[in-house]
Every structure is written in structure tokens, then in C-alpha cells.
Amino acid sequence: MIKLQDIVMRFGTTPVTIALNKITLNVDQNDWVTVLGASGSGKTTLLNIIGGILSPSSGIIQIDAVNLNDMEKADIQEYRRNKIGFIYQDFKLFNQYTVLENVMIPQLPYVKRKIIEDNGKSLLENVGLSHRINHFPTELSGGEKQRVAIARALLNNPDILLCDEPTGNLDSKNTEKIMQIIQKLHKTGITVIFVTHDNSLVENGNRILTMQDGMIKEYVGV
Ligand SMILES: Nc1ncnc2c1ncn2[C@@H]1O[C@H](COP(=O)(O)OP(=O)(O)OP(=O)(O)O)[C@@H](O)[C@H]1O
Numbered sequence: 001m002i003k004l005q006d007i008v009m010r011f012g013t014t015p016v017t018i019a020l021n022k023i024t025l026n027v028d029q030n031d032w033v034t035v036l037g038a039s040g041s042g043k044t045t046l047l048n049i050i051g052g053i054l055s056p057s058s059g060i061i062q063i064d065a066v067n068l069n070d071m072e073k074a075d076i077q078e079y080r081r082n083k084i085g086f087i088y089q090d091f092k093l094f095n096q097y098t099v100l101e102n103v104m105i106p107q108l109p110y111v112k113r114k115i116i117e118d119n120g121k122s123l124l125e126n127v128g129l130s131h132r133i134n135h136f137p138t139e140l141s142g143g144e145k146q147r148v149a150i151a152r153a154l155l156n157n158p159d160i161l162l163c164d165e166p167t168g169n170l171d172s173k174n175t176e177k178i179m180q181i182i183q184k185l186h187k188t189g190i191t192v193i194f195v196t197h198d199n200s201l202v203e204n205g206n207r208i209l210t211m212q213d214g215m216i217k218e219y220v221g222v
Contacts, residue, residue, distance in 0.1 A: 001191065002027040002050060002160070007059035009045050009214075019045040020056070021214040027207075029159075032192040034202045034222075037211030043195045046211070047162045050193065052080040063160075081110070085153030085161045089168035091145040093137040093152075099124065100133040103152045116155070123151035127181055143174030150181055161185065163194040167201070179204055 002025070009020040020042045027033055035043050048054040049061060052068060055076070061068045063083065068076060093102050103120040104113075124133055127147040137145055146166055153161065163182065167175040175198075183204060186192050194205060202208050202222060210218040 001029040001064055003062040005060040007049060007056045007061060009049060009054065010057045018214050020049070023216060025209070025216065025219065027191060027193065029191055030189050031207055032186055032194065032205035033207045033209050034205040035193060035195040035209045035211065041211040042214040043211055044164055047164055047193060047195060050160070051084045051086055051162050052076045081156055083159045085156065085158035087146070087149050087153050087161070087163050087166045089165040091149045093145055093148060095137050098134050098136060099129065099148050102137065102148055103155060106152065107155055119155060120151065123154050127151050142169050143177055146170060146174070146178050147181065158190065160191045160193065163192065165195050165197065167196065167198065
């Protein structure tokens with residue numbers, strides 16, 4: 001389903017940083033790939049390439065047999081909007097908007113407000129935050145913020161959930177809660193790519209990808 005072939009990602013010119021160096025990788029639908037590796041090994045860059053946020057310097061990226069390299073910018077944006085959900089370590093919520101508005105924002109330009117609002121409320125209910133929809137992110141705990149971010153990531157009913165250390169700022173109780181939510185989603189057929197520094201989380205996935213210096217050190221089944 002996700003196929004990368006000889007992906008190279010370079011940043012800058014003098015000096016050039018090679019963030020990804022000939023990555024070849026297949027991820028099947030409904031895989032859960034845990035991505036490990038030292039700081040700077042290329043994990044976030046890999047997620048950004050799969051999520052269509054970055055376009056590789058060279059190499060082929062195919063999602064469901066569609067070649068992203070050949071797509072116009074607008075089509076890549078549409079791919080991202082239709083297929084991808086992203087969650088981050090620092091939640092990336094807008095403090096000036098309410099919880100419900102934060103969840104609604106990505107689709108406001110594209111879908112009728114009432115539809116997004118109903119969908120957003122139901123997603124917030126699913127993550128146990130119905131009582132918080134009119135609150136602001138600054139009034140929430142880290143675990144609650146991450147649950148808002150998950151609801152937002154699910155608004156487009158994505159096929160692929162890209163997780164960039166989503167539990168990195170959370171205590172063990174909240175980590176467990178977030179992992180349970182992602183596990184439940186995974187059971188619905190979603191593909192999960194999960195970057196973490198926490199080795200205890202690898203048991204959630206069926207594959208482990210270890211990155212080193214922009215290359216794949218190991219890609220194994222659990
Ligand atoms: N926009 C950019 N411009 C220049 N260099 C970049 C850029 N993004 C990433 N890099 C470099 O590419 C390399 C890989 O970065 P990346 O963020 O993918 O690593 P990572 O494994 O996610 O690290 P961490 O665990 O610290 O988040 C690093 O050397 C980083 O400094």
C-alpha cells in the first residue's frame with residue numbers, strides 16, 4: 001500500500017544534509033509500523049514524505065499504486081486531505097480556538113460547516129471529551145490536548161495515521177489512554193506509522209523500523 005523506492009531527501013546546499021539516504025520500504029494496509037532511531041536519524045522526514053508534506057529529492061513514492069511524484073501540488077494536498085491523519089508530540093492546537101473549532105479547522109474550507117460540526121462532536125465524544133468542546137486548549141491537560149489532536153486527525157476518516165512521538169510529552173497513564181485509542185482505530189483497518197523513543201511501545205505494532213543516519217538499519221516483524 002505504501003511503497004518507497006530509493007528515497008533520498010536532501011536539505012540545503014552548503015552544507016547539504018542527507019536526511020534520508022536511499023530508503024526502500026513497503027508498508028501493507030493495516031500494518032502498524034513502530035519507527036525507532038536516534039535523534040536526527042530521519043524519522044520525522046520519513047513521515048513528512050509519506051504524508052505528502054515534503055517531496056523527496058529523488059526516488060519513487062507510491063500510495064495505493066498511485067505515484068505521488070507525478071502529482072501536481074494541488075493533488076498532493078488533496079491526497080493529504082483525504083488519506084492522511086497526522087498527530088504530533090506538541091499537539092499543534094490553536095490556543096485561540098475552542099476544542100471543537102480546533103477539530104473542525106482542517107475541513108472548514110471544503111465541507112459544509114454543519115456536517116463538520118456534527119462529525120467533530122462525535123469524534124470528540126469518541127475520545128471522551130464531549131464535556132470540553134467549548135473549552136480552550138490552554139484549559140486542558142496534555143493527555144486531553146492529544147485526544148483533541150487525534151479527533152482532529154480523524155476528521156477526514158484517514159487511511160493512514162502518521163504519529164510523530166504522540167506520547168512524548170505524556171505521563172504513563174495518559175500514554176496508555178492514547179495508545180488504547182490508537183489501538184481501537186487500528187482495529188478498524190487504518191495503517192499506523194508510529195515514531196517513538198519509547199521501546200515499551202513497540203509491542204503495539206506488527207513491525208519495527210529502525211533508522212540510522214537516514215538509512216534503514218532494520219525492518220522486522222514483531
Ligand atoms: N527543513 C530542514 N532543513 C535542514 N535540515 C533538516 C530539515 N529537516 C530535517 N533536517 C535534518 O535532517 C536530519 C533528519 O531530521 P529528522 O527530523 O527527520 O530526524 P528525527 O529522526 O525525526 O529526529 P528527532 O528524533 O530528533 O525528532 C537531521 O540532521 C535534521 O537536522
